Amino acid sequence: MKNKSAEKIKTYSPTGFREKFLGEDNPIHLLFKSNSDHFFCLEIEEIMQMQHPVPPSKHSCHTLIFISSGQHTMKLGYQEYTTRDNEMIMVPAGQIFSLDNVNNIHKGYICQFHPDILIRKYGSREMLNEFDFLKISGNPKIGLAPEDVNTITNILERLKKEYSETAFTDLNIVQSYLITLFYEMNKNAVKTPNGISAAEVITGKFKELIHDHIKSQHQVNYYASMLNVTPNHLNKCVKTVTGKSAVKWIDENILLEAKYLLFQTTLSVGEIASQVGHEDHSYFSRFFKKHEGITPLQYRKLIDKS
Structure with a gap:
């Protein structure tokens, strides 16, 4: 077989x-x-x-x-x-x-x-x-x-x-x-050095939390609370380590999850919006187009034609 x-x-x-x-x-x-x-x-x-x-x-x-x-x-x-x-x-x-x-x-x-x-x-x-x-x-x-x-x-x-x-x-x-x-x-494997900074530790934990909660939590405040730091401190750590703000990380992960669902499922755009934590599917479509230049439906059609 x-x-x-x-x-x-x-x-x-x-x-x-x-x-x-x-x-x-x-x-x-x-x-x-x-x-x-x-x-x-x-x-x-x-x-x-x-x-x-x-x-x-x-x-x-x-x-x-x-x-x-x-x-x-x-x-x-x-x-x-x-x-x-x-x-x-x-x-x-x-x-x-x-x-x-x-x-x-x-x-x-x-x-x-x-x-x-x-x-x-x-x-x-x-x-x-x-x-x-x-x-x-x-x-x-x-x-x-x-x-x-x-x-x-x-x-x-x-x-x-x-x-x-x-x-x-x-x-x-x-x-x-x-x-x-x-x-x-x-x-x-490249070992994590013993002298890893506090910012790197927080950023690593932030990435793990985003992966686990991106479908329902989009606020920096939520992740900062989970990590017992202030939103400003979390943003400073993430920006220092990655060059991108915490908000940027959250937005990119929402988009990735949406793209995966557009490609790998038959869910409607409205259902996908709900899956990534946007109950207002029209807002989700505007959010997607703002970052990608095309609507979610246009993105799916491009995949279908590939």
Whole structure:
């Protein structure tokens, strides 16, 4: 079943991409064996090379991409990352991402797995806190030391074998190898320095809170209260660390959530407005057009024509 799925992905046409994405033959969905088995690991060249941009999207699974040869550029939120030879990038579950294409990737692996796999028999939520790259506010990109490339490759090859060559994936084996993989990645990850500033700590927590509450909370006052600081102090910290105000961060995240819903759901514009915390859909449309230059409906039609 898995090999057939890979074959279907290779022949997947970009025509009607949004319709394909929403349909039962979504190429990513084809890689999962069942509703309770949210895991796959394959060489990148086994999966279709996309010839078209992917608008803001998100998945309920973590996605790990390892580039052994080539180059891959994608946006996580509004931040762009380019991954090159012997580099890895993690897209945490629930993180909105977008990309232009992956045509420059020659070799590598893509591994996708549900977060629940990590807290099965051998894991815990406390242990996962050790891996900054799994956090929305963490650094998702990892460059591997030359001596660690073979180790990482061997683990991914073993995960690929468990997915591709067994009738029923043993998730205990998958979990064990994923945890081993993460500790190997952690050796190469950019560590948060001990002398991290208070502003950076507050900004990181602010980003996490936005991710969790953006659908209902749009006021700086709310986030400042959650962090036990004044709105002015929160704004000063965020501006110092990121170069953007707290209000700008909130507005951008509302827009990203709206774009994801316009692409990845069939909800009406009014329903999407409600989903992102704007009960007045006409106000939401004006807000969207002010920032994007087109209305939400025009944005959706552009995707449909891509």
